[in-house]
Amino acid sequence: MRLIYLLAVDADHAAAAEIESLLKQRGYFVRRAEERYAFPPARPNEITLALWSQSVQFSQKQIMFTNRAIDALTEERLILARLDNAFQPRGLGDVDAIDLTFAPARVAGVWKIVEAAQGIDRLLEARRKDAPPEPDTPRSDAPGSSETERPASGPMPKRTGARGFSSSHAIIAGIVAAGAFASFGFLSLPAAPTILLGLAAAIWGIVAGALAGFIAGGAEQRRSSAPVAARAAPAPSAPASREGEHTSENAMLAAGPPSPVFVSYSRQDGGVVYPLVAELEASGQDVWIDRDELQPGTHWAGRIVEAIRGSDTFCLMCSVEAFQSDNVRREVYIADKYKRKLLPVRLDSAEMPADFEYFLIDRQWLDLSSADETERALRLKAALAR
16 A cells, blocks of 8 residues: 555644655655644555654643554554654553654655555555455345345245235135025026026126135235244343342343453553452353453454454553553553443552543542452442443
8 A cells, every 4th residue: 555644743744744755755645634633534545654752742632643543553554653752652652663863864764664564565465365255245136135034945925015815715705606696596587598697607706706815815915924023023021020029040041141341451460350350250251351461563453452342341450550551551542442331440549641531531430449359359240230
């Protein structure tokens, strides 16, 4: 791909313009950030080049800048470059950055950007080739396709909007009607010609048979379509338990397994977190926890992003160490991006940094800092059950 989105702040306009010009000379199409209050999302097949500096570090856009860069990192399309010696932000502190601090040597630095972009191209192209093909979805206008599922065998049911016809009912009704009319004619009109009576009996038999077949066919179709409607209708819910009764074990099993929980933590808090996770799993809770501390470049994006997307609750174990972790900061951003339920759990009295407060300010906290091991597990289970 030859598309690069240049992520920079207004204070670094001169450096960004220089780098943009050098990239264009090498055949890249460069898009610059022009929004005043937010940075636009990445376009398909677009690499993000984030220019980090002290101007960004002390800017009001610092959190938005970092979030936008993490967004590109989760898609494995981020190139980070430093314009000076500012410390890299939390969430990107462990990402390798290209050094552009020495302005006269930026031409060589831009070649490193080009090499990094080519490496991303090769990586994404290899993954596209290795990805399994998507299953073909039948077109709505293709033969055999319909909004409702076709039965595995047997003919398709008739449309519910058209009334059917039953030939067996028509024949029986026609014979009865013809016989009745002929008997009535012989009794009441003995002088009438036999041919006329027979013709009239046949006509009335046909009319009566057609009417009977039409009515009987519609009734038969309604009976045959009843099972389809019954299958389409949702199963009736179980009656509510009477007030004061405890939920039975069968009712709990019918409700399905507990929703999966993603646990975000610092490995330095493992002595507290692992026993809590063990208690949750012993109670039947589905828990996803990264015990290997995945880093960018080790399939971090694929495994962590999919785990968070597949969870229902994001459980953040808050501590001094967690607030300093790049992995935890990235995971919090991803959970907020995919609108997961956030449950911050306080393990100590650490003060919440501004970049975490951005996501957690309006969340209900669970304070376990002064609870013993047994009480911690009980209170965490209760919080997850709410």
